[in-house]
Amino acid sequence: xxxxxxxxxxxxxxxxxxxxxxxxxxxxxxxxxxxxxxxxxxxxxxxxxxxxxxxxxxxxxxxxxxxxxxxxxxxxxxxxxxxxxxxxxxxxxxxxxxxxxxxxxxxxxxxxxxxxxxxxxxxxxxxxxxxxxxxxxxxxxxxxxxxxxxxxxxxxxxxxxxxxxxxxxxxxxxxxxxxxxxxxxxxxxxxxxxxxxxxxxxxxxxxxxxxxxxxxxxxxxxxxxxxxxxxxxxxxxxxxxxxxxxxxxxxxxxxxxxxxxxxxxxxxxxxxxxxxxxxxxxxxxxxxxxxxxxxxxxxxxxxxxxxxxxxxxxxxxxxxxxxxxxxxxxxxxxxxxxxxxxxxxxxxxxxxxxxxxxxxxxxxxxxxxxxxxxxxxxxxxxxxxxxxxxx
Amino acid sequence: xxxxxxxxxxxxxxxxxxxxxxxxxxxxxxxxxxxxxxxxxxxxxxxxxxxxxxxxxxxxxxxxxxxxxxxxxxxxxxxxxxxxxxxxxxxxxxxxxxxxxxxxxxxxxxxxxxxxxxxxxxxxxxxxxxxxxxxxxxxxxxxxxxxxxxxxxxxxxxxxxxxxxxxxxxxxxxxxxxxxxxxxxxxxxxxxxxxxxxxxxxxxxxxxxxxxxxxxxxxxxxxxxxxxxxxxxxxx
Ligand SMILES: Nc1ncnc2c1ncn2[C@@H]1O[C@H](COP(=O)(O)OP(=O)(O)OP(=O)(O)O)[C@@H](O)[C@H]1O
Ligand SMILES: [Mg+2]
Numbered sequence: 001x002x003x004x005x006x007x008x009x010x011x012x013x014x015x016x017x018x019x020x021x022x023x024x025x026x027x028x029x030x031x032x033x034x035x036x037x038x039x040x041x042x043x044x045x046x047x048x049x050x051x052x053x054x055x056x057x058x059x060x061x062x063x064x065x066x067x068x069x070x071x072x073x074x075x076x077x078x079x080x081x082x083x084x085x086x087x088x089x090x091x092x093x094x095x096x097x098x099x100x101x102x103x104x105x106x107x108x109x110x111x112x113x114x115x116x117x118x119x120x121x122x123x124x125x126x127x128x129x130x131x132x133x134x135x136x137x138x139x140x141x142x143x144x145x146x147x148x149x150x151x152x153x154x155x156x157x158x159x160x161x162x163x164x165x166x167x168x169x170x171x172x173x174x175x176x177x178x179x180x181x182x183x184x185x186x187x188x189x190x191x192x193x194x195x196x197x198x199x200x201x202x203x204x205x206x207x208x209x210x211x212x213x214x215x216x217x218x219x220x221x222x223x224x225x226x227x228x229x230x231x232x233x234x235x236x237x238x239x240x241x242x243x244x245x246x247x248x249x250x251x252x253x254x255x256x257x258x259x260x261x262x263x264x265x266x267x268x269x270x271x272x273x274x275x276x277x278x279x280x281x282x283x284x285x286x287x288x289x290x291x292x293x294x295x296x297x298x299x300x301x302x303x304x305x306x307x308x309x310x311x312x313x314x315x316x317x318x319x320x321x322x323x324x325x326x327x328x329x330x331x332x333x334x335x336x337x338x339x340x341x342x343x344x345x346x347x348x349x350x351x352x353x354x355x356x357x358x359x360x361x362x363x364x365x366x367x368x369x370x371x372x373x374x375x376x377x378x379x380x381x382x383x384x385x386x387x388x389x390x391x
Numbered sequence: 392x393x394x395x396x397x398x399x400x401x402x403x404x405x406x407x408x409x410x411x412x413x414x415x416x417x418x419x420x421x422x423x424x425x426x427x428x429x430x431x432x433x434x435x436x437x438x439x440x441x442x443x444x445x446x447x448x449x450x451x452x453x454x455x456x457x458x459x460x461x462x463x464x465x466x467x468x469x470x471x472x473x474x475x476x477x478x479x480x481x482x483x484x485x486x487x488x489x490x491x492x493x494x495x496x497x498x499x500x501x502x503x504x505x506x507x508x509x510x511x512x513x514x515x516x517x518x519x520x521x522x523x524x525x526x527x528x529x530x531x532x533x534x535x536x537x538x539x540x541x542x543x544x545x546x547x548x549x550x551x552x553x554x555x556x557x558x559x560x561x562x563x564x565x566x567x568x569x570x571x572x573x574x575x576x577x578x579x580x581x582x583x584x585x586x587x588x589x590x591x592x593x594x595x596x597x598x599x600x601x602x603x604x605x606x607x608x609x610x611x612x613x614x615x616x617x618x619x620x621x622x623x624x625x626x627x
Contacts, residue, residue, distance in 0.1 A: 003509055014497040299495045305454060306510045307482025309475050385449040 004312060008319035012327075015292070022288035023328050029281040030332020030364065031339065033274045034357045038340025040270045042349035057228040058127065059221040060250040061239055067217040068204055072120045075219065078238050084227035089122025090217055091129075094199040097214040103152075103200055104175045105160040114156060117199045118207045118214055124187070126220040129196055133166045134185030137203050147205050150176060151185040153197040176200060176210060278363060281328070282371040289321050289375035293382070301384040310380035317376040318369060325368020329361035336360075402466045403427045404561060404593050405451065410460030412446050412616075420446040421457070422616040428609075430561075433585055433594040435604035438613035444597045445566055447613065451595060452485050452564045453477045465561055482511050486555035488584070490567040493551035494539035500550050501526065501535040507554045525553040529583055545576035549583065556587045563587060565596045569603065581606055 012019050067075065072090060079085055094115035104111045119129075121136045137149055152174070157163045162183055165172035172183040187196055207213045219239070223231045228251055236244030293300070300313055308316075337353055344351040405428035412421040420443040428434055436444050449455040450462065453469065462469045465484065469477065494503050501522055508518040526532045529549040539547060548568055555563055565584060569577035581603050588594050596603060604610050612619050 007506075007509070011497075298492050302493065302495060303510065304478075305452065305481065305485075305487040305489075306507050307478055307485075308510055309478035311475065312478070384454040385445065 001315075004316045005319055008316050008323055011316075011320055012323055018288065018292065018295075019324060022284055022324060023331075025284040026281045026325060026328025026364065027332040027335065029277040029284075030329045030360050031336040032332075033277050033360055034333045034336020034353075035339040035343070036270050036273055036336075037357050038336065038351075038353045039343055039349075040266045041352040041354050042340065042344050042347075043266070057223055057225070058252050059223060059228055059232055059235065060252065061219040061221060061235055062248045062250070063217040063219060063239060064246060065213070065215050065217065068208070068213055072122060075217075075239070076122070079221070081238070082223075082231055082234070084224045084231050086222045086224060087122065087126040088219055088221040089120045089124070089126045090204065091117065091119040091123030091127055091220045092214045092216070092218045093117055093127075094195045096216075096218055097212070099212055099214070101177045101200065101210075101212065103156070103160065104178075105162055106173060106175060106180075108161050110160055112156065112159060115195070115199050116207070116212055117196060117201045118204055118212070119201050120203065123220050124201070126222045130188050131185040132188040133163070134169075134183070136185050136201075147203075147209060148179065148181045149184045149203070149206065150174065150181040151187055151201040152183055153187050153199045153201065155197040156199065157183070157186045176202075179210060181206070278367055281325070281364075282367045285321055285324060285368055285371035286374060288324070289317060289372050290378070292320075293317065293375045293379045296379075297382055300379055300382045304382075304384040313382075314376040314380040317379045318372045321372025321376070322365050322368035325364035325366075325371070326361050327364070329364025329367075332364075333357055333360045401430065402463075403429050404432075404465055405595075406461075406463040407451075408461050410447075410450060410457045410462065412443070412450065412455070412457050419616050421450070421618075424460070424613075424616070424618045426611070426618060428593050428595070430593055431588060431590050432609055433588050433596070433607040435607040435610045436595060436597045436613060437599065437601075437604050437610065442613040443616045444613050447618075448564050448566050448595065448597055451562070452487055453481050483558075484561040486558070486560035486563040488548070488551045488555050488563070488565040488568045490570040491544075491547075493554070494542075494547060496539050499536050499538060500531060500542070503539065503550060504554045504557055508557060511558050513558070521557050525557040526550075528556075529553040543576075544571050545573075545579065548572065548576070548580050552580065552583045552587075559587075559592065561592045563592065563594045565594065567597055567599065569598070569600060574602075577603070 063075070075090075076088055079088055094117045097116055097118060100113055100115050102111055102113050121138050124130070124136065131151065132154065134151070136151055152160065152162065154163075157166065160174060162172040162174065163186060166183055166186050173180055174183055175181065187201055202210070202212075204213065204217075221231070221235070232249050232251065235249060236247045240247045303313060304310070336357070340353055341351055343349065405426060407424060407426040410421055410424040410426075411419070413419050424443075424447060436447065438444050446455070450457050453464075464480065467480075469480070472480075494500075495506065498506055504522045504525060505518055508514070508521060513521065523532070526535055529552055531546060531549055531553065534542065534546060539550070542550065552568070555565075563584065568584065569580050572580065577600065584594055584596065585606060594607075596607060598604055610621050612621050
């Protein structure tokens with residue numbers, strides 16, 4: 001066995017030109033695989049990093065329009081039993097209301113067409129939108145105060161030129177579709193909710209006065225980590241006992257799930273490419289070994305005549321093929337690692353090289369063995385008598 | 392002569408009887424061939440092209456199994472041996488010199504000989520010593536590092552002989568070893584081969600060259616697969 005291995009190694013070195021070509025093919029495959037592993041890991045870690053800054057899971061329950069007649073407290077009362085709900089409240093986001101209106105700042109005469117969001121203080125908090133200046137009317141007491149109040153998204157407020165006034169606690173007024181309103185607060189952008197920054201935000205009461213109540217009342221329900229599906233399964237019944245199905249639920253993409261699925265996507269892609277590369281490498285080895293068998297018929301005949309058995313010849317060819325695979329896998333892994341390092345330096349990605357790349361030389365052995373099998377068997381079948389006859 | 396003294400006492404080195412070999416579709420390469428060869432003998436096999444000479448040599452050298460007949464080599468019946476056992480006997484007892492392309496082209500002259508020695512389990516300084524002597528014997532020590540492709544035909548055959556006899560096989564088989572050589576080189580090769588014959592071994596040479604056949608102690612003719620002993624050997 002030691003002799004066979006030594007011979008296989010010598011042959012690889014001596015037939016270096018022929019083997020170099022195969023080796024290059026294998027090295028290229030292994031390099032690509034390594035680089036792919038590393039670059040995928042690096043880039044998806046990067047992408048995942050961006051997503052992990054997003055908020056935690058929310059369930060949006062869409063209640064029928066009749067629910068506008070109920071107070072926020074009445075509705076939230078139905079959720080009392082849920083320990084996994086950290087916060088809930090009404091917020092029909094601008095993209096949900098889909099109704100637009102014209103805001104005018106009388107002082108400057110600026111007129112802007114924008115969207116309306118209908119919210120209670122609880123609803124805004126559930127989506128982590130906060131009031132930076134002024135205050136937001138608490139819905140239960142809205143009748144006690146001036147119902148003609150409005151809050152403005154931060155960008156909208158600055159475009160209308162009312163930010164300074166609100167900041168200083170002075171009265172600022174705008175008109176919505178011609179109805180004058182007092183600006184009571186400015187909303188800071190909620191994370192992942194940039195539409196709010198250009199929106200007009202009013203209480204349900206105000207929306208009703210303006211005739212802009214959305215056709216549904218959307219409840220934003222913030223739940224603790226990983227509780228979305230548990231809560232979701234019971235929510236319909238709790239909110240609308242008569243007909244749970246009448247309350248459609250939406251789960252705005254959970255960043256964790258998104259992250260996991262992104263990682264999975266890229267890993268699947270990597271895996272597919274790796275398998276293809278492995279097959280290409282295997283064929284490359286099969287090809288070389290096949291050619292080698294044909295080219296080395298004489299050598300095989302000589303070796304048989306000198307006393308090797310067909311089995312010895314097979315093993316030698318197999319070992320050659322495995323050495324070739326291992327060597328190619330190893331060199332490719334090294335080059336690939338360097339490429340990943342280079343890419344991560346240039347693109348400011350984290351340098352992540354999954355431990356799995358260490359399997360590439362091992363895969364090289366296996367692919368080498370599999371690919372070498374057919375040629376090895378063929379080598380043992382060579383009729384040494386051909387050698388006697390050849391001139 | 393020592394050879395005769397031994398042949399009387401010991402069984403023959405080669406004892407073949409009733410060997411037949413057929414090739415598909417309907418070639419009978421060998422038909423009921425019987426042959427006995429003693430230690431110390433040199434045998435020339437002559438015959439027209441296609442008469443089965445190489446086939447017989449392949450069977451003698453255990454590279455091919457005959458379809459029928461018995462073959463006893465140095466007292467050992469080979470018929471029931473496994474491929475591994477046969478390889479072992481080739482390794483220990485048989486040397487081959489072909490007409491051409493005897494050498495592995497990506498190995499140097501000395502590596503070709505060392506290659507044979509490793510196969511036969513001889514390594515290290517012992518192998519180097521033997522290689523050295525064998526190349527000296529055939530006058531190629533100065534070409535030891537040359538690539539086979541840079542050798543002349545005669546030099547290639549001398550290397551092949553050096554490799555075949557470096558382990559002193561019991562049976563040396565040569566298939567037209569001088570077929571591609573001029574007469575001067577043929578003579579050198581012939582003498583190298585015949586000089587290797589001693590009391591404990593034998594040589595079989597397939598040849599078209601009557602001069603070579605005449606130099607051997609025995610001579611057989613193959614014609615259409617039939618073997619016939621002819622007088623006229625041992626005149627050189
Ligand atoms: N593998 C094979 N398949 C079919 N026929 C074969 C095979 N090997 C040999 N033969 C046939 O057997 C016969 C004997 O062949 P062999 O090579 O032994 O002749 P030879 O005496 O060595 O001829 P030459 O002097 O030309 O070398 C020939 O007719 C040849 O065609
Ligand atoms: Mg022949």
